[in-house]
Amino acid sequence: MTTETIQVEGMSCDHCKQAVEGALTKLSGVSTAKVDLTAGNVQVDYDNDQVEVTDMKSAIEDQGYDVQ
Secondary structure (H helix, E strand, C coil), rough: CEEEEEEEEECCHHHHHHHHHHHHCCCCEEEEEECCCCEEEEEEECCCCCCCCHHHHHHHHCCEEEEE
């Protein structure tokens, strides 16, 4: 299992948190995703044999947020 912290711009509320966490956990290989609204990031635990960081960033951007 690998852990990645991704900086995300534009998250400000519980809806944002749920949208990003939900999009990430739908990806095959992602076990957990935890948004920290104060820090503006999401910590993701995943299997790097099943999913790439670029896939996770795309899933976040598909929800309308900018990835740094």
